[in-house]
Amino acid sequence: MPTSKEELLRRGLTPHEIQHNQHRRAEWQDYGGTGLYMITLCIDGRHPLFGHLEGNISAKRGQADFPHIVLSPLGRTILEEELPKIHRFYPQIEMWQAAMMPDHLHLLLYVAEPLPQGKRLGDVIRSFKGGCSRAWWGSGTAAGTVLKSTGTAAAPVPALSSAVKPAARRASLFEAGYHDRIIKRPGMLDTIKRYMNDNPLRALMRRQLPRLMERRLHLHIGAQDYAAFGALFLLKRAEKEQVFFHRRDAATGLPTEQTDAYKQERERLLAEAREGVVLVSPAISRGEKKVIDAAIEEGLPVIHLQKEPIAQYWKPELRRFEACARGSLLIMAPWGLDEHSPSDFASFHRLNDLAAEICKTTDAVLLNISDYKA
Numbered sequence: 044m045p046t047s048k049e050e051l052l053r054r055g056l057t058p059h060e061i062q063h064n065q066h067r068r069a070e071w072q073d074y075g076g077t078g079l080y081m082i083t084l085c086i087d088g089r090h091p092l093f094g095h096l097e098g099n100i101s102a103k104r105g106q107a108d109f110p111h112i113v114l115s116p117l118g119r120t121i122l123e124e125e126l127p128k129i130h131r132f133y134p135q136i137e138m139w140q141a142a143m144m145p146d147h148l149h150l151l152l153y154v155a156e157p158l159p160q161g162k163r164l165g166d167v168i169r170s171f172k173g174g175c176s177r178a179w180w181g182s183g184t185a186a187g188t189v190l191k192s193t194g195t196a197a198a199p200v201p202a203l204s205s206a207v208k209p210a211a212r213r214a215s216l217f218e219a220g221y222h223d224r225i226i227k228r229p230g231m232l233d234t235i236k237r238y239m240n241d242n243p244l245r246a247l248m249r250r251q252l253p254r255l256m257e258r259r260l261h262l263h264i265g266a267q268d269y270a271a272f273g274a275l276f277l278l279k280r281a282e283k284e285q286v287f288f289h290r291r292d293a294a295t296g297l298p299t300e301q302t303d304a305y306k307q308e309r310e311r312l313l314a315e316a317r318e319g320v321v322l323v324s325p326a327i328s329r330g331e332k333k334v335i336d337a338a339i340e341e342g343l344p345v346i347h348l349q350k351e352p353i354a355q356y357w358k359p360e361l362r363r364f365e366a367c368a369r370g371s372l373l374i375m376a377p378w379g380l381d382e383h384s385p386s387d388f389a390s391f392h393r394l395n396d397l398a399a400e401i402c403k404t405t406d407a408v409l410l411n412i413s414d415y416k417a
Contacts, residue, residue, distance in 0.1 A: 072225055074164040076157050079139075081235050082150040082168060083222040085356075087215060091145030092179070093118035100248050100368075110243035117182045118143055125174045126150075133158065133167055142239035144246065149239050168221050176216040234360060241361045248368040256367045260355065265400050268378040270353035273367035277346055283321040283402040286312055287395050288330030299330040309334050316343035323402050325349065325394035339366050346373045346401060348394050350380055375401075 098110035140151035262269045288299045325348040326335040353376040366372035
């Protein structure tokens with residue numbers, strides 16, 4: 044049986060808690076040794092205290108009106124004064140890149156040498172967060188100004204409630220914990236850099252095209268619960284077709300994508316998509332991936348199932364994000380996949396079974412609990 048919202052509540056858990064597991068550390072990682080990390084720190088309450096976004100999503104990269112952040116005084120202080128302190132106090136750590144957004148901060152940190160005895164990465168981040176909080180306590184923002192979204196940019200408006208004013212209680216600027224992503228291969232590093240650089244573009248695309256991109260943390264189809272991001276209206280399309288290929292051709296033993304039969308089927312599927320048929324697939328096998336990649340590149344309608352959970356602040360990489368913004372892609376993540384699929388082989392078949400089920404129905408119950416609080 045799938046893990047439904049009701050079952051989670053019976054266990055004393057909530058969907059919000061299940062989705063927000065990002066603060067857990069990797070038990071196998073030596074956080075006192077060398078390593079390359081992307082660190083994400085979110086402002087407590089997600090208040091946009093670091094600045095506001097400006098720009099045009101149609102502008103080309105490098106142009107003055109390409110989406111970018113305009114830093115607040117607090118944002119500039121953290122970027123120019125607090126961040127350099129990390130290397131000053133811990134010369135073993137190099138700051139490779141920093142990307143500031145109105146309500147969160149990404150850091151690309153390279154620990155080139157082991158940290159001093161007894162010190163871990165968490166100690167470094169804790170000290171940095173403390174310095175940022177002290178900067179906040181003495182800033183004009185802390186005295187009662189917050190940035191409020193108004194269309195494509197944002198403007199200062201009066202005073203925060205006492206819950207977000209730090210002076211009396213010496214509250215922390217950031218929410219508890221932080222998210223670290225361990226980077227172990229060059230391709231992953233390039234992806235992370237692009238993700239950090241394109242944060243303002245993705246944020247403005249979501250703001251300017253709200254009807255094309257939606258997020259649902261609880262969506263029920265058949266007997267399965269999902270989270271979803273993107274063009275939800277694709278589920279209502281009557282014409283949907285599954286893209287499914289085994290890794291090897293049963294008759295020849297060759298990789299499927301090398302056979303003439305595959306090439307013909309690939310062209311047929313893409314031709315159907317050009318006529319409005321929605322292609323549905325987890326894109327796990329190479330044959331599936333080549334079809335789905337080609338469809339996304341061409342702007343054809345696609346529903347992509349993935350193993351990675353979709354949480355409240357999850358966003359896809361830029362290529363898929365732009366496809367969501369165009370209204371041509373919906374990304375879906377089934378709840379409880381590991382319970383059904385303890386191995387990669389089982390996950391492959393489970394996701395393809397779900398793709399087949401999605402193709403058969405246009406009856407999707409949307410339960411929007413993305414703002415649900417524990």
